[in-house]
Amino acid sequence: DGGITQSPKYLFRKEGQNVTLSCEQNLNHDAMYWYRQDPGQGLRLIYYSQIVNDFQKGDIAEGYSVSREKKESFPLTVTSAQKNPTAFYLCASSIDLAGFGGELFFGEGSRLTVL
Amino acid sequence: AQSVTQLGSHVSVSEGALVLLRCNYSSSVPPYLFWYVQYPNQGLQLLLKYTSAATLVKGINDFEAEFKKSETSFHLTKPSAHMSDAAEYFCAVSDSEAAGNKLTFGGGTRVLVKP
Numbered sequence: 001d002g003g004i005t006q007s008p009k010y011l012f013r014k015e016g017q018n019v020t021l022s023c024e025q026n027l028n029h030d031a032m033y034w035y036r037q038d039p040g041q042g043l044r045l046i047y048y049s050q051i052v053n054d055f056q057k058g059d060i061a062e063g064y065s066v067s068r069e070k071k072e073s074f075p076l077t078v079t080s081a082q083k084n085p086t087a088f089y090l091c092a093s094s095i096d097l098a099g100f101g102g103e104l105f106f107g108e109g110s111r112l113t114v115l
Numbered sequence: 116a117q118s119v120t121q122l123g124s125h126v127s128v129s130e131g132a133l134v135l136l137r138c139n140y141s142s143s144v145p146p147y148l149f150w151y152v153q154y155p156n157q158g159l160q161l162l163l164k165y166t167s168a169a170t171l172v173k174g175i176n177d178f179e180a181e182f183k184k185s186e187t188s189f190h191l192t193k194p195s196a197h198m199s200d201a202a203e204y205f206c207a208v209s210d211s212e213a214a215g216n217k218l219t220f221g222g223g224t225r226v227l228v229k230p
Contacts (some may be wrong), residue, residue, distance in 0.1 A: 004158070009156075033217075035220075039221050040124055040223070041222055042119075042141075042220035042221050042222045042223050043220040044157075044207065044220075045218075047218060055168060058217070089168065090158055090159070092158075092159075093154060103149075103161050103164065104159070104161070104218060106158030106159045106160070107158050108156070108157050108158045109156065109158055111156070
């Protein structure tokens with residue numbers, strides 16, 4: 001079955017530690033996205049990527065970094081510079097970034113708790 | 116910039132009753148509009164989308180939404196609530212003329228279904 005796999009599902013880290021969240025898709029989609037979800041705030045875009053080796057900042061990129069070395073993979077690193085990293089992180093993909101009105105497919109999310 | 120407002124962060128309905136979730140958007144260009152559903156600790160799934168075709172859009176699980184340009188609204192309805200409809204629902208807008216499939220999400224409405 002095609003889909004998006006995020007890991008780990010739950011992650012606990014101490015303050016000051018960098019954390020990398022994995023996102024893999026086998027849908028052959030060109031575009032991939034990272035969203036952050038906080039209660040009552042909906043989803044906010046962190047980074048997105050249209051093609052391999054290219055990515056763009058979203059609305060809340062500060063304190064995060066990404067890479068896109070393979071079409072299937074779009075890992076997100078939450079750095080120690082992110083002031084409030086505890087959140088639910090969602091990875092998504094779409095057929096292409098220029099597909100206006102296209103559907104986003106989401107993974108099941110990673111819940112990060114910083115102690 | 117586009118934005119989405121969902122009226123009511125929580126809605127409680129009785130099983131069998133009408134479900135009505137309100138969504139208003141702002142966009143300087145014709146929008147694409149979406150409703151997604153999220154079950155606990157999972158990603159989002161597309162319920163339905165409006166992409167400038169018919170103004171009344173039918174989605175999965177008997178949900179439908181009506182695009183009203185004059186009211187800048189895209190309210191979601193279901194004639195008869197089922198226990199399995201208990202979830203969080205997100206309205207989202209995409210700028211139809213922007214290069215990209217980036218969605219702006221509302222804050223979400225959590226639906227509780229009472230037996």
